[in-house]
Amino acid sequence: MSKQTRSTCPYCGVGCGVIISTEGAQITGVRGDPDHPANYGRLCTKGSTLALTASAAITEQTRLLQPMQRLNRKSEPKATASAVSWNHAMDFAASGFSKIIAEHGPDAVGFYISGQLLTEDYYVFNKLAKGLLGTNNVDTNSRLCMSSAVAGYKQTLGADAPPTCYDDVKHAECIFIVGSNTAYAHPVLFRRIEDAKAANPQLKIIFCDPRRTDTAEIADLYLPIQPGTDVSLFNGMLHIMLWEGWLDNAYIRNHTTGFEALKATVRDYTPELVAETCGIKKDDLMLAAKMFATSSATLSLYCQGLNQSSSGTAKNAALINLHLATAQIGKPGAGPFSLTGQPNAMGGREVGGLANLISGHRDMANPEHRAEVAALWGVDSVPDKPGKSAVEMFQAAADGEIKALWIACTNPVQSMPDQATVRRALERAELVVVQEAFATAATCDWADILLPATTWGEKTGTVTNSERRISRVRSAVAAPGQTRHDWAIVVDFAQRIEAKTGREKTLFPYSVIKPELGVETIWNEHRESTRGRDLDITGMSYAMLEASPQQWPLTEGQSTGKARLYEDAVFPTPDGKARFVNTVYKPVAEPRESRFPFSLTTGRLRDQWHGMTRTGTLGRLFGHVAEPSVQMNPQDMARRLLVEGALVHVTSKRGSIVVPVQASNEIAPSQAFIAMHWGEEYLSGLSAAGTPLAGVNALTTSAYCPSSKQPELKHATVKIIQA
Ligand code: SF4
Numbered sequence: 001m002s003k004q005t006r007s008t009c010p011y012c013g014v015g016c017g018v019i020i021s022t023e024g025a026q027i028t029g030v031r032g033d034p035d036h037p038a039n040y041g042r043l044c045t046k047g048s049t050l051a052l053t054a055s056a057a058i059t060e061q062t063r064l065l066q067p068m069q070r071l072n073r074k075s076e077p078k079a080t081a082s083a084v085s086w087n088h089a090m091d092f093a094a095s096g097f098s099k100i101i102a103e104h105g106p107d108a109v110g111f112y113i114s115g116q117l118l119t120e121d122y123y124v125f126n127k128l129a130k131g132l133l134g135t136n137n138v139d140t141n142s143r144l145c146m147s148s149a150v151a152g153y154k155q156t157l158g159a160d161a162p163p164t165c166y167d168d169v170k171h172a173e174c175i176f177i178v179g180s181n182t183a184y185a186h187p188v189l190f191r192r193i194e195d196a197k198a199a200n201p202q203l204k205i206i207f208c209d210p211r212r213t214d215t216a217e218i219a220d221l222y223l224p225i226q227p228g229t230d231v232s233l234f235n236g237m238l239h240i241m242l243w244e245g246w247l248d249n250a251y252i253r254n255h256t257t258g259f260e261a262l263k264a265t266v267r268d269y270t271p272e273l274v275a276e277t278c279g280i281k282k283d284d285l286m287l288a289a290k291m292f293a294t295s296s297a298t299l300s301l302y303c304q305g306l307n308q309s310s311s312g313t314a315k316n317a318a319l320i321n322l323h324l325a326t327a328q329i330g331k332p333g334a335g336p337f338s339l340t341g342q343p344n345a346m347g348g349r350e351v352g353g354l355a356n357l358i359s360g361h362r363d364m365a366n367p368e369h370r371a372e373v374a375a376l377w378g379v380d381s382v383p384d385k386p387g388k389s390a391v392e393m394f395q396a397a398a399d400g401e402i403k404a405l406w407i408a409c410t411n412p413v414q415s416m417p418d419q420a421t422v423r424r425a426l427e428r429a430e431l432v433v434v435q436e437a438f439a440t441a442a443t444c445d446w447a448d449i450l451l452p453a454t455t456w457g458e459k460t461g462t463v464t465n466s467e468r469r470i471s472r473v474r475s476a477v478a479a480p481g482q483t484r485h486d487w488a489i490v491v492d493f494a495q496r497i498e499a500k501t502g503r504e505k506t507l508f509p510y511s512v513i514k515p516e517l518g519v520e521t522i523w524n525e526h527r528e529s530t531r532g533r534d535l536d537i538t539g540m541s542y543a544m545l546e547a548s549p550q551q552w553p554l555t556e557g558q559s560t561g562k563a564r565l566y567e568d569a570v571f572p573t574p575d576g577k578a579r580f581v582n583t584v585y586k587p588v589a590e591p592r593e594s595r596f597p598f599s600l601t602t603g604r605l606r607d608q609w610h611g612m613t614r615t616g617t618l619g620r621l622f623g624h625v626a627e628p629s630v631q632m633n634p635q636d637m638a639r640r641l642l643v644e645g646a647l648v649h650v651t652s653k654r655g656s657i658v659v660p661v662q663a664s665n666e667i668a669p670s671q672a673f674i675a676m677h678w679g680e681e682y683l684s685g686l687s688a689a690g691t692p693l694a695g696v697n698a699l700t701t702s703a704y705c706p707s708s709k710q711p712e713l714k715h716a717t718v719k720i721i722q723a
Helices: 056-062 086-104 119-133 147-156 187-199 214-218 230-244 249-255 259-266 271-278 282-294 312-325 345-350 367-377 390-398 419-428 442-446 486-501 515-529 542-547 634-639
Strands: 003-008 017-023 026-032 109-113 138-140 174-178 204-208 221-223 298-302 335-338 404-408 431-436 449-452 461-464 469-473 598-603 630-632 647-651 655-663 671-675 684-687 692-694 716-722
Touching: 003 469, 086 109, 086 404, 086 431, 086 449, 086 486, 109 119, 109 390, 119 138, 119 345, 119 367, 119 461, 119 486, 119 515, 138 390, 147 312, 147 335, 174 187, 174 282, 187 214, 204 214, 204 282, 221 282, 230 259, 230 271, 230 282, 230 312, 249 312, 271 282, 282 298, 298 312, 312 335, 345 461, 367 515, 390 419, 419 442, 419 684, 419 692, 431 442, 461 515, 469 542, 486 515, 630 634, 634 655, 655 692
Parallel strands: 109 138, 109 404, 174 204, 174 298, 204 221, 298 335, 404 431, 431 449, 598 671, 630 655
Antiparallel strands: 003 017, 017 026, 461 469, 598 716, 630 671, 647 655, 647 716, 655 684, 684 692
């Protein structure tokens, strides 16, 4: 008899509900949950093939199923690791971290975690570092994904809270998609946009992106801007709106501050200048401004094209400025809507899982916030020294300042920019612990200790999707081999550290013997930490989530969450008003030059996910794109006498890879594109110093936004030469 378990897709931030079918210990099928408000039964190719990725054969071939130790990693990188007991692995890790902290202080260790962890996992990692060990060195791959959106929301609206919901797609009269290949990266949401367009022919869609991706097919107006020029575009649109009298002056006067300074700045962003900077037609710029400002409801959907930028925060803020200036916010179908890349980047932010945050959307730099969290955890204090963000953490390890790294559920050896620095960091670190479900993740090769974790289909907890909706993730099958839940691994480690320090009462009183109870206890502690905060979920029990996923905030006593924020035009700032940010356009960190004449951009394929540890196990997911390539404009290929499929060296200032070239009219002249997913199995290369590297991040730059510290993964300059 087949068992059915409701859960959530582990891939993107759309957060689709799934129903998992199991026969005994085997997942036999996955279908969309017709009752889940994120997808109403729909799934994309990735979600609908989940069951195949969890077969017994694939589990056997790809999973890390027992703790391992690599005794001579420093002298022999990638040496074979040997199986050890959990007790030995955890004792080794706890002793190693304790010794390094005793000798060098708590900031000599760092935790690099993941937007694919569940909220409960994230919570205990954060508490371990900030509450027990005394370091804010906890950062996550969400830094590479959403930190510019976080900073943009906080600077303008006062809180890290997307004010919109998926339902707004059907209420919008204008949808502005910018820096997002929604058709590939958020396919089920894209289906909603298609439905809305079919139902309402009056709906106008503007698509803005350097690449003319499949998302452009639905657009009434396509703006092929030059990479990194978004702030110029948004300021130029505001200039036109001002000139044409399309602003909502009453809204600006009553509900915002800071407009006069911005008005003075955008005076210089004339249509002629902006059209030239962005490489678009002036008439198209004028039309975009008109469509945005004069529609009855404008919804902006945006993603990594804005976030992964050395101006990421300014791009987010400049777009939100447009919504505030036209009052396109706080009403059905209107508002800025950042699309979350990963399944639980939002949940991580909620528990404070970034180096500059603490629990409940609190700021590490705020003494009152630190005191509140210290009281909640029952510790004397939470450290006030700023933690290292992702790029800073690996740089600090490469410099010898961080000596122990704990990496969980993420694959920095493939996904971080400037791979040469990441490899130097891992070579130099005295102790590297990797907590991971897949033995095939490249980062496993760099671990002293490998801790096998459970993954989708086996885990229990919660995730938050792009529209602030929290859904349950449920285990459908038992943990395979010796794998353990991520939160339970952290609790075991923390209790060993506590034993070494002689603490009498554990900060981690969560039952690992009864994991269903343990994980719910963590959830309830997290809920309590949000009391009185913008994301207050004190009313959101597991029992309530059993019945239906819910959006935050949902305070104690309420029965449903809030679909849309700021409908009363009151913002979570000291004076209740939203703030215009005086945004100024700055070019990309690495402009094109004669030696490196191409702008390289990166992005997703339709059917692959991140480093392919899961999707790469299925042949059918290679049907859409079978192998890596660098896409170029046919004119650029002709000028360089390159023919389709020819091998080329793609070289930046940091490294070089060899890859076949593919002609594509999606790509503008002087630009190039390589998908982010291909690892060393597919795409080998060398650093500028001759170290073996792999994947597109051999080329990318770690230059980052000064506010959000999110690196500019979307742009590096390269040269392309026949191999
Ligand atoms: Fe999963 Fe995203 Fe596809 Fe939904 S759209 S099925 S969440 S990958």
